Amino acid sequence: MRKSATWRFWIETGLAAVSLLALVLTLVWEDWIELLTGVDPDHHSGSLEMLIALGFAAVTIAFALLARRERQRLRRLSTAG
Numbered sequence: 001m002r003k004s005a006t007w008r009f010w011i012e013t014g015l016a017a018v019s020l021l022a023l024v025l026t027l028v029w030e031d032w033i034e035l036l037t038g039v040d041p042d043h044h045s046g047s048l049e050m051l052i053a054l055g056f057a058a059v060t061i062a063f064a065l066l067a068r069r070e071r072q073r074l075r076r077l078s079t080a081g
Contacts, residue, residue: 006074008070009070019059023056026053030046030049
């Protein structure tokens, strides 16, 4: 059980890092989505990219909070037993 909890922490931390990287990429280089997909639905206004960046920010925060909760749970388990 302890090993699966450790894996859960690292997966949540990794996903938070990946979404943070995507957030930074979107904020620094907005056109990467158009270059990747070949589609430009907002006609270079940047509004879609900002919505996507907000989504990445929400995902980053969610995974970071999940990883923090898992780390706190692991600490409680290690001090209890």
